[in-house]
Amino acid sequence: MTIAINQLSKEFDGFQALKKIDLQVRDEEFIAILGPSGCGKTTLLRLLAGFLSPSEGEIVIGNATVGNLQQTLPPERRNIGMVFQSFALWPHLNVEEHIRFPLMHHRFVSDAIKRKQHDRIKEVLQMIDLEAFADRMPNELSGGQKQRVALARAIAPQPELLLMDEPLSNLDAELRMEMRSEIQTLHQLTKATIVYVTHDQGEALAMADRIVVMNQGEIEQIGTPSQIYSKPISPFVARFVGKANLVEGDWNDNYFTPSLSPTTQWPDTGVVSEMKQRNIYPVRPEQFRMSADNQDESGLPGLINSVQFQGKEIHYTVQISNQTWTVHTDVSQQFSLGEQVYLHLFVPHNMEQKNLNHQAI
Template sequence: MTTTIEGLVKRFGQTTALKKIDIEIQDGEFIAILGPSGCGKTTLLRLLAGFDSPTEGNIIIGEKQVSSKHVTLPPEKRNIGMVFQSFALWPHLNVRKHIEFPLIHHQYVPADIKGNTAKRVDEVMNIIDLTELSNRMPSELSGGQKQRVALGRAIAPKPELLLMDEPLSNLDAELRMEMRKEIQELHRLTNATIVYVTHDQGEALAMADRIVVMNKGEIEQISTPQEIYSRPTSPFVANFVGKANLVEGTWDSDHFTPAQYPDIQWPDLGVSMELKKKGIYPVRPEQLRLSEGEHGGIKGRITSVQYQGKEIHYTVQAGGKDWVVHTGILERFELGGEVGLELRVGVGVERGEGVVYS
């Protein structure tokens, strides 16, 4: 079952929230819609769910056209599941009743499940690992358990498309990391087709098969997490996913010369053709090496030091620009110290593969 989005446009009065969106989502694929607030990702999800109608364009789920500018099927007439940011659990139903509810009321429940709902409830309770808490009410559950109930309720009727709207944003940092693994495992066990909206690049990189990076209502890039991180095709993607240092200069075949440093040449470690045409070299923070004093290429001064446990984040001011550098904890430099910046040639992109290595 393929989900196809064709030429999708959404306007609210004079404001265009989405501009000609084209995406094809394959059966069983995990797609993350990633972007900052106001980029249009939630609008896109609402259109997929049937909460809004498009101004132009079509949405086709499987063989069925569910949205066009003339006709939009409501959510209950689409074979979809939804997981909300707020969990949206019913306070008067226990865990088991939450899983059972869509099996009784969902229009598209397969016949084999309809004939034995108890068996399907047991299967889902096992998948979300809440069998022993089946009689608990929502008020008796932790945040992670509530999110698992919401996930179980959504997958129970085996929808064609599972939509997730920033489902982890209300959880603390440690629980978010745990729930990432839970969602990945759920995807592996169910092979559901998932569209996952998030502003958190870590979530998208960790879980998705492909990422759709959006900005100002448009798609900037669609690719695998490795390709998005290693070979961004626009300055926005390079800076939004991984916070690259965008260095301007001149490309000459496979070598780059920074504009302010004509004596320095950097090799091509896998920069996309789109950024080469713009005269940009994206340097990830881990691709830079710091050295003491006058040693090393670009001279600068450390203006910020942030200890992060497994690594240290530095800000270095050089040539009127702030450079972000990440080093291991054994490479320590003092705030205010004079340092040299060099490109780590051994840290880049395997040419043609789009994979970061170190």
Template structure:
């Protein structure tokens, strides 16, 4: 379902939760709304679901206005499905009954599915791999199985738009990884438009076709995961997605940056960043773009913390440029707290080459 959000604002009492949001989502896209707690992402999802109406602006679905100031089409009259953070399963219904319920009551269910709901129930059970659990009650299911039931209930009537509000936040790390794959598979099978709210940047980067990064009720950037990561447009996006080190300095030309505060002058060449960051004399450097060694090249630093992460070692290093976060390959020589090291920017930057070619392909 194609969805257009036009100049939407939402005010609660004296608090403005959303500021003039404009967003166009194409039919069949998987869009993640990413941001910290309180940024307005759940408020936006509630407006899309029809639980609230905007204070200003309009929302269109497939060309029809479904929300405007103080007026909204209720959820049951929109061709949507919803997956909640808390699963929201009914304790008196088994798995099969959860899937049957929307087939009998959803307004947009096709006649053939209403006439033969058992066929669709079996299809959905197979999609979510719950065939052998069809008669289990919610209290007899694990967390991952409960989430599959919530997904099955949402997709059973074949909604054109599937809304998900942090559906994996209550699961452990391993289950979250498994469910990411299953949700991606659901998207391929159903072809529905998915709008997925999360505060987890890894989820958004791994699953979405496009990401909306929100902060303080505003959209900071709406782009592909690759562009969000490699070519952030604002300081907030650079810090929030991928935890970039923000280096202060001066731009000598369009692609040459000279950091402030080093004992000997340093120039980084072939750096491409957005103009908004250049205007602030900033250069975002991802943790994996620095290299650490005990050679004399680069600029000096002292290792403050070391965190082993399997394939990587995460260092925090005190330097002339401030405290830097650096990720190194675990197979390289490890350093310990207190070691004095040398730091260099890896050249050429893979990020910049990707950003350049990706930007060309999008134009």
């Protein structure tokens, strides 16, 4: 199911929650809408579901215009499934009854599924690995099992569009990791188009085909997880996805000079033109290397003011002049709170060679 969102805006009592959003979603694509609280991502999802009407623009799902200023199709007239943050299970229905309910009432259920309702229920129970729990009531299930039931209810009628509103936010860290894999598997099995709202960059990077990063009712960037993480086009995206340090300075051809060290030159490792125009070099925490000395005189001096052990790596905050930067190192390299260190930009060998070749030309 394709989606076309054209110049979509939504206003609440004078507050502009969405500002002329344009987005095209391909058939069977997994799209993550990523952003902080209040950025408009849930408003966008509610507009797609039909719970809200646009103030401007239009929404086209498949070949039908389902929402514009003149009319809005209600949710029951859209071939969608919805998974909520709160699970939204009915306390008086068991697991099997939760799956049967949409098969009986969803208007887009095919005749083949209606004729073989029991087979479809069995198939969905197998998908979510809850065959042994078919008779269980919601209060007899764990958090992860409840979320599987919510997913099963949504996919049972085979909707062409699946909308998910932060479905993993109420689960603990280990369950969230497990459910990421299960949602990916369900996507492959159902072939549904998925629009997935989250504030968790890890979820978006791990599962989505493309990520839409939103901020203050607008789209900041759309791209693959690799593009969003490695080539942010705005300071907001750089900070929000990957927690990049935004180093200010001057770009000159393919080299950057940090303002804090006029004698230092960093090669271009693929920084996009939008960041160069702002005279910013985004450096992710793992792109810095730290040393206790400055033998090659290329390091920026700093003072460690925070150390957080994270198992396979250590997270540091380092005071550089009047700025605080974040640095991640593996556990083989350890420094102490208050220690004087030097920060160096890590440049892959092939990138160094590329810049040398460019310089020779």
